[in-house]
Amino acid sequence: MSEESVHHIFQTEAEELLVEMEDALLALEDDPTNQELVNSLFRAMHTIKGAAGVFNFNHITEFTHPVETEVDLIRQGQRTVDSNLIATLLKIKDHTWALVESAVDGDGSLSNALYETGEALLQELQGERSVAPAAKANTATSSVERAPESSTSNGHSRANPIEEMFAHDFHDDDEPPESDGRMDSDQWFISLDFQADALRNGLDPASFISYLSNLGDINDIVTLTHRVPSLEKADFESCYLGFRIAFVSQASKADIEAVFEFALDDCTVSILPPHSKVATYLKQIEDLPELESLRLGDILLSIGAVTKAELERALNLQSSDENGATEERKKIGELLVEQKVIEQPVIERALKKQQKSREQSQTIRVDSNKLGQLINLVGELVTSSAAMKIVVERYHMRDADEVVAGMEHLVEEIRDHALQLRMVQIGDTFSRFRRVTRDVSNELGKKIDLVISGGESELDKTVVEKINDPLTHLVRNALDHGIELPSERLAAGKPEAGTITLNAFHDSGHIVIEVIDDGRGLDPEKIQAKAEKVGLIEPGVTLSRAEIFRLVFEPGLSTKEQASNLSGRGVGMDVVRRNIEALRGSVELDSNVGKGTHITINLPLTLAIIDGFMVGAGHERYVIPLSMVEECVEFNNGDWYEEKGQSNFINLRGEVMPFVRLRTFFQVPQRQQRQHRESLVVVRMGRHKAGFVVDQLFGEQQTVIKPLGDIFQHLKGVSGATILGTGDIALILDVQGLLTLAGNQHAHHSQAVVGSEANEHTEG
Template identity: 50%
Template sequence: MNLDSARQSFLAEVAELLQSMEDALLALEDDPDDPESLNAVFRAMHTIKGTGGVFGYEAIVEFTHTVETLMDRVRSGQVPLTRPLIATLLECRDHTARLVDAIVAASVPDGPLDPDLARAGESLLARLGRSGDADQDAAAVARSEPDAKYLPVVSDLWMITLRFKRDTFRDGIDPLSFLRYLGSLGELVHVTTRLDPEARHADDFDPESCYLQFGIGFRGEVDKPTLAGVFEFADQDCEIRILEPDTAHSKYLELLAAVPDEQVGWIGDLLLRIGALTRSELDRALETQAVEARGSTEGDTKAHKRRVGEILVEQGSIKPAVVEQAARTQEAARARRQEETRFIRVDAQRLGHLIDLIGELVTSSAAIRVLVKRAGIEDMNEVVDGVDYLVAEIRDNALQLRMVPIGESLSRFKRVVRDASRELGKEIELVITGGETELDKTVVEKMIDPLTHLIRNAVDHGIETPEVRRARGKPAQGTVRINAYHDSGHIVVEIADDGAGLNVERIRAKAEAAGLVKPEDVLTREETLRLIFAPGLSTKEQATNLSGRGVGMDVVRRNIEALRGTVELDSRLGEGTQVTIVLPLTLAIIDGFLVGAGPDQYVIPLAQVAECVEMDAERSARQQGEHYINLRGEVLPFIRLTDLFENAGIQQGPRRESLVVVRFGHHKMGLVVDTLLGELQTVIKPLGKVFERLRGVAGATILGTGDIALILDVAELAAIAEGQRAGAGKRSAVA
């Protein structure tokens, strides 16, 4: 096996497990008794410990084993789960991530740890130890209170009940020999001898019959099958019941959680595998089940057939909690196996290469259509249509493979908000909606940093302290909302808070002081708010450890625009702020609308095209020198692509132009072009650093004819049109 590949798989698995652990711990803050969340935390540590052991990462094994052991005590009720303990466990989760990264990256995995990392781990383990001891003391006090009668009695003894049959002596069996052999395996703490209740009088006794019954308290390092083996030769001559101690009970729960999915089968076999059940106990339960089935009608059998686990509990062979955990393990394994059959793990680079090849296939398909049209082969049109359809289907399905629910990434912000609100002394709730909305994994990964910045700004600078909120008539707890949804081939992510909002006048004053605008400049409210995205602008006087002064919004804007997206901001003083991000679903292939302007061709993302309007020569001439047009009573800013890119060329006779109305967010604008060439599938090619300052262009593509067409950035064109309308005049495409 390729060791590097195995390590990468280990890192990917650890990342998923730690995210699952974090989600479970945050859920436990609201519901500390949720068994699924408790098991998720335990499983995460247990699995990381096991896989780390395979690679020989002893430091990981030692740390996770301690956390796993504590979680086992929490699951069994020995240690109550308090908020301070949850906070410590979250820190353990973070330390595990750092530990894994440090050890996997080290040239010698079993070498000494970084001293700071080692000290941090020791400190956390010490805190876990104190938490466990203190919580166990608290639990002991709780058991001494009136409600204690409803709690299980803690015992470290095996309780064994022997009821010999009447023919025991006749079969040559000495009951006391079993006690002597049992004593050689451990300590007989107490032995209670009783007579068969049916033989209470001397006249009832038969000197050759056995009437003995034993109740034994046994202590020893043995398992249930070993104890059952002591009485193997007498299983036909006596009834045997073995009840495990609480320590064994906890061990069974741990063993059940550790059973690999492929080894989880029928519940009886599962209990035998972990040693919680003996074969004779299982056979007795199956016999009881069969007898009950024979004594019932067919309809009653189907409706009332009791499960084996229920019969085992009734017979006293096993504790209900162990059966319940076994049933949960069985169900969880079945669900995971079904899930695994639906999914396979694929290297993202391979998937990216597949998308690139499909992009080339799209280009080749377009070239075939052009050649067929030139050759005038009518019979080939139907075949070409079929190929185009199949290519489109392959393209859409391949792109769908890279789609992931955005909620998986948004859930990490719960921890960000939780930690930040505690650090700042605020009460903040994070509400996430639309988590099922799917987006290209590449886009998701690149939008995390901008979203993190916006969330921290909302928590730090947006939401007020509880005292301030109460004084303003608001609830003490503030709310930050993240909402995601699809809209016209794009994904929209809204980050909103009900905090203090932004002061437009203060923004204007700061912008003037920074030289971004002049005092005589007239700006609308929206234009003033947009100044927040200017480099270095902030309305905060003091910096904080969490998000500084709130600067860096220009970085957010640049990162979003690098993804061919747009970002808008709306805010009301005293009510809150909302930032809206609009992104394409994928960065690889898009449906486009091909237009011509001068000698060149351009592609407009089809999802942003609202309509096309023909402009006659008179109307076109009338609009020369203007930067807006009246379209059915709506004033639209517009740009002539020939003016923008300075490629008008030589025009013979009156120019016949068309207006392509495009939308971006909640706004519209027009693009004046010479020709409308129709829809096409297009592969986006980056332009490279030489053209990185080219305004209004998102990329390029190769057409079926072999010509190159520029893909237009509608958001950037809108900014240019707005500047023209404000009197900035014609701006060159090259800054």
């Protein structure tokens, strides 16, 4: 792993911590005494500071250290949380991210602007108190490199009290001494054993030890060199060193371990507490309430006797024990004692509180590019499976039918599980708008509540990333255009605080996202007047309510008289629609004057592989997303109502429905022999239904979506293509686009019928 990769991991971890910090700050506005939220703030600053220190990102360390100090005062109850403090900490969160980006992507120097911003924020945070200087990083290099004053017969360094504490590390054949060497020295003992690949993975052992000095005093260090091979056998890119450290500090075990957080994959870390800490742990266990429902690890974690990493390491070691049956494996307490993580008396006292029963679950971080490659390979597997099925059918290989059916089932399972790996909850995206709502509300002098529901709904990570910008624009429009000032709302008989609701739910293989506000709403007459003024429509044209609101997404249309830095310049809504349609989705708007606006976005769950329904029109084949297909009906030619160049509709069991004849729409030549019967495929998307008239029905098919080239981007009615098992190309229909076309034709037809009936009534 290169240094650049390690820095990227730090950047990703820092981003996640800062997002958690922002969520905690916004939650603190409603619950300012919530200690867990305050602890979350402290953990974010502390972890980022520690990691930055390891990588020598001193600008980040010097900024986050005083911030951590101030947050610690909140934890201790010496400072209260109010809206001003939260506003300052939100700005500090933004500045910390700017420092992280500068450190990782820049040349390591700090610009004057960033420095001045940081100083101003620290002064704002600390108020009238003097600025606490950041802790200087003391270097322990001299201690690490010093020559030992004495040596053993094996030539290894010996020091007191480390030589007593870690005697078995120097003599592999010796038993550990009975005395731990701590009777006269109340200090931590830290054991570091770096793996061979540590240097190749971008780690510098000396930097970790150097940063450790920020938490206390290093009394002594012994460097273990017994793993260093001869000069002829040495690999100078490998690390052979280990360290034993005597350390005096008031920090907790978790704080000390956090120094080595980014080295845990390449270094075995053991931290043994002082005797005074052991006595504290024993007392804390005694003071705990009844904990029968907790596991041993939970008890030890709750009192700070072990860290999460130490517990995970012991559990992994326990699970890898293959000496026999489960009852013969060593218990977790025994392993923690053997690893010099905790003393036996603490384990015994904890076991008296409850029985041991623990299960371990783990998650791993996977590069999204690797997931993308996996999805692509699964797509090729789907295509190959379809090709094999065709070959078996073509050559009547009946003996292979069962094998092919089994393979199709397995491919479908692999496809579903692979796609599930890339599914994420949309709630994280929704939560980011809490900050936007808060900042914009304060800027505009409005009171606005953000209500989030359906955050557990999942969709493809790629879709989530691409929908963020359109959602941001819609929420900002609601904040600026929609919600009125408190005085206006009170005068209109509304609550002083407005409400914006973000909701998501699954519907027919799609995800529906709603942005709803209870603001002033949109006036259809003003929209139509503005559209006529800018030349979008001809004056005097009669439009349906849906068609008028659809004009909002046309370029250059805005009914707001004065533009602001948030919205109102007539740009953006057309981009919103274009971006959503690029995801094979649709956006609809409905509004009532004085009551609010309701925007509905329909999106596919994934952009990679879908279940499709293949149909034929002439000599061409088309794929309709199976989740949108409601039914297939066979009709005679006389059952359709068609007016050339105008409207097409059909009466299906009493329901008048528009339809599109695919052969006519795509101008596909007719087959030589005219078919007497055609089929109607009824599709639905949201509240809209329509029919596609086709010549043939081929049935369900797994469909790998291939994007169209730039030259076909403006092709109407098509959203992509797929490669069939025969090697032929089938176009994937843009159902929303075709529904819109059919709906417009149906609306025009209805208006024409109504107008005709009105004329007849007048003449009569």
